[in-house]
Amino acid sequence: MLAALWDTCSKKKTRNTGASWECRMVDKAKVAAQFIQAIPHSRELGMNLTEIGDGTAEIVMPYDERFVGDPETGVIHGGAVSALMDTCCGAAAMSHPASPSLTATIDLRIDYMRPATPGQAITTRAECYHITRSVAFVRAVAVDEDEDRPVATASGAFTVQGIK
Amino acid sequence: MRQKPEPVQVVKQRRDAALNALVHGVPYINYLGIEFDRRGDELTAVMPFDDKLIGNPMLPALHGGAISGFLEVAAVIGLSWAVIWDEMERGELDMNELIQGHLPRLPKTIDFTIDYLRSGKPRDAYARAQVNRSGRRYASVHVEAWQDNRDRAFAQATGHFLMPPRAKD
Numbered sequence: 001m002l003a004a005l006w007d008t009c010s011k012k013k014t015r016n017t018g019a020s021w022e023c024r025m026v027d028k029a030k031v032a033a034q035f036i037q038a039i040p041h042s043r044e045l046g047m048n049l050t051e052i053g054d055g056t057a058e059i060v061m062p063y064d065e066r067f068v069g070d071p072e073t074g075v076i077h078g079g080a081v082s083a084l085m086d087t088c089c090g091a092a093a094m095s096h097p098a099s100p101s102l103t104a105t106i107d108l109r110i111d112y113m114r115p116a117t118p119g120q121a122i123t124t125r126a127e128c129y130h131i132t133r134s135v136a137f138v139r140a141v142a143v144d145e146d147e148d149r150p151v152a153t154a155s156g157a158f159t160v161q162g163i164k
Numbered sequence: 165m166r167q168k169p170e171p172v173q174v175v176k177q178r179r180d181a182a183l184n185a186l187v188h189g190v191p192y193i194n195y196l197g198i199e200f201d202r203r204g205d206e207l208t209a210v211m212p213f214d215d216k217l218i219g220n221p222m223l224p225a226l227h228g229g230a231i232s233g234f235l236e237v238a239a240v241i242g243l244s245w246a247v248i249w250d251e252m253e254r255g256e257l258d259m260n261e262l263i264q265g266h267l268p269r270l271p272k273t274i275d276f277t278i279d280y281l282r283s284g285k286p287r288d289a290y291a292r293a294q295v296n297r298s299g300r301r302y303a304s305v306h307v308e309a310w311q312d313n314r315d316r317a318f319a320q321a322t323g324h325f326l327m328p329p330r331a332k333d
Contacts, residue, residue: 083229
């Protein structure tokens with residue numbers, strides 16, 4: 001998950017070790033487009049980064065029959081939802097202004113509130129609500145077209161890694 | 165007079181058919197390419213390495229989401245299997261129904277917490293689930309996953325599940 005931002009940032013950073021903010025100058029739309037492309041598993045699941053802010057991210061995953069967990073109902077498997085949550089939380093952690101844009105998941109808890117409606121895309125919004133020199137704390141919500149009733153929520157801790 | 169035990173191949177075939185129907189009936193499990201090794205009632209989930217499971221191509225490392233998907237599959241199948249096993253041994257399971265793809269209702273995940281202990285290498289991964297409690301309505305399951313070395317788990321998880329209503333209820 002760390003690949004894309006790091007890709008975009010690395011050239012500037014290697015020349016400029018002290019200034020980890022440099023990569024913020026990079027066009028965010030461009031970063032967003034490249035982000036998923038650089039993460040094979042997220043790309044395979046059809047994820048699309050629709051928004052990236054200062055410590056926030058939004059990713060949409062379209063409905064796909066290959067990711068069904070319950071063949072009787074057509075509901076998407078929790079595992080695919082956790083992959084979406086993990087990617088979105090990681091993106092939020094990396095996009096925080098205090099993060100040097102490299103991260104790995106330490107732990108992630110997901111609560112499944114209801115099955116996602118078959119046929120509908122799942123949208124996840126994540127927010128990095130606190131960051132220290134070593135750890136980013138992130139939470140996320142996933143919804144389908146009925147945005148008032150969350151499908152799942154997640155909270156996790158992510159590493160904050162600099163480029164040495 | 166004591167009944168003669170069934171021939172071993174009959175027993176094995178029935179158990180393997182039940183497991184096969186359970187695992188291959190779920191599209192997401194097939195998508196990730198997960199298979200299960202069975203030794204008696206003990207299952208080991210196996211996720212063969214594939215490029216599509218990569219999260220960081222530079223290291224390279226497995227995607228955290230692929231790892232959590234693998235662990236959740238291992239937990240749900242491990243839990244369902246424990247229930248199916250008991251029904252099968254008591255002769256209550258309709259094998260024809262199962263083989264024709266009428267899966268028993270699967271447990272629903274209430275919550276799932278994953279610890280990432282080490283980065284997942286680009287190799288096959290294995291996981292075993294332990295059902296710590298399986299009540300009438302709720303179950304608690306712990307899963308451990310490893311790669312080359314059984315003693316060095318690269319991820320572990322605990323999940324809570326809502327059990328499907330039993331036929332008798």
